[in-house]
Amino acid sequence: MGKRGITRRFFILSSAAGLAGCTTLGSRRARYVSPNEKVNVAGIGVGGMGAGDINGTHKTGQANIVALCDVDERRAAQTFSRFPEARVFKDYRRMLEEMKEIDAVVVSTPDHVHAPAALHAMQLGKHVRVQKPLTWSIHEARTLRHAAHKYRLVTAMGNQGHAGGGTRGFCELLWNDCIGDVTEAHVWTDRPIWPQGIAEPLPAQEVPNEVEWDLWLGPAPVRPFNEGYLPFRWRGWWDFGCGALGDMACHIMDPANWALQLGSPTSVEVVKMEGYTAQCAPTGCIVKYEFPARKFQEDIKGLPWSGRKLPPLTLYWYEGSCSENDLPHPQGVPEDEVLGDIDNGKNGSYFVGTKGVASTGPYGGDTRLLPAALMDDFTMPDEVIPRIEGSNYDEWIGAIKGGPAPGSNFDYAGPFTEVVLLGNLAMHSGVGVPLSWDAKNMRVPGHPELDPWIRRTYRPGFEVAL
Helix, strand or coil: CCCCCCCHHHHHHHHCCCCCCCCCCCCCCCCCCCCCCCEEEEEECCCCHHHHHHHHHHCCCCEEEEEEECCEHHHHHHHHHHCCCCEEECCHHHHHHHCCCCCEEEECCCHHHHHHHHHHHHHCCCEEEECCCCCCCHHHHHHHHHHHHHHCCCEEECCHHHHCHHHHHHHHHHHCCCCCCEEEEEEEECCCCCCCCCCCCCCCCCCCCCECHHHHHCCCCCCCCCHHHCCCHHHHECCCCCHHHHHHHHHHCHHHHHHHCCCCCCEEEEEEEECCCCCECCCEEEEEEEECCEECCCCCCCCCCCCCEECCEEEEEEEEHHHHHHCCCCCCCCHHHCCCCCHHHCEEEEEEECCCEEEECCCCCCCEEECHHHHCCCCCCCCCCCCCCCCHHHHHHHHHCCCCCCCCCHHHHHHHHHHHHHHHHHHHHCECCCEECECCCCECCCCHHHHHHHCCCCCCCCCCCC
């Protein structure tokens, strides 16, 4: 902690969702886990990123890995071998119903299965950590947030930078008025680095014996198996993934969302797009978000932004071919200082304020004023946001055992995911079509054709509804 203190209101707001040790209000109760015992954890989707999530959870030293579920034995084989004592399943529904001893579940499936798996676990009284983006659709994000309140469980989304010191330091830079009122933000990624822009479904192939294809499809419409959909390449297909926005915005846009308390935009519009198809996300895109004036909500003693009215903000998202070719450079800043040093130019963001410009990396690291020479005699502001000891996995497991709620709990991650997915809605409308967002009624007035993207039709057995 720095010289300034955290007010009681700030602490309560950051801890409100995800109270550890609470019982559910549904038919199943979450087992109370004392601070002196380990949490029984199950993994759903344990190959690839899921392997990292299970290993990270295990490394906390506070978790027993009791069950593992994956529809692709090839992809999950290494994780299965690492935890030989864990029971192995292909259907998460069977696992959750049979293993009453599970306390918490890590969901690391493709995007389209996040909500069905997480909600099923929550309805059975299991705490959940879900990979980013939290959900495939806005309706699902809203539903998981409501479920977190209904069942009073510890929740977290896997945008790990939110638990790190980098993003917190960036917030403190802005909140101390180092660049004044922020009116413009630019966020970029080199993704997609997987195939996108494909116009037709892939031809049918024989399903490998190790893959349960129907379970992999989950809530999505049935289509023939093809190795071109998995692993990892599913991200670009609209039925399964959320494209580059879904993959990276929950990381790279997080400093902007937290520091500037974005809330819901008033308008979202695609200003340039390359390679969009009805099957796949585009190969390049620029999305323009307009956010209204809003009051800065945190009340931190001595902080210049406390109680301030923040001005309207325009935020631009650049992905793929458009991130390299169309990202503008702020006036007075050398070109190589924006793209050159932040994550090798691949992912980052910069912010234009009334007093200057600041930039930060994809997880809030490498925060600095621009031009970079301004950092020679600059001292970063005092810390006013508590730092996390250990990893984001420690944060989640610690909350289950009675500690503070994860910062990216569903009260934060749900609305943030809605903002991210609104960019995909704009892609479905084409270039130059500003969309107004009615957040209360969860609809885009005048555009009923977008309703299926806001709330999908589910195959039986994979519905998302409270």
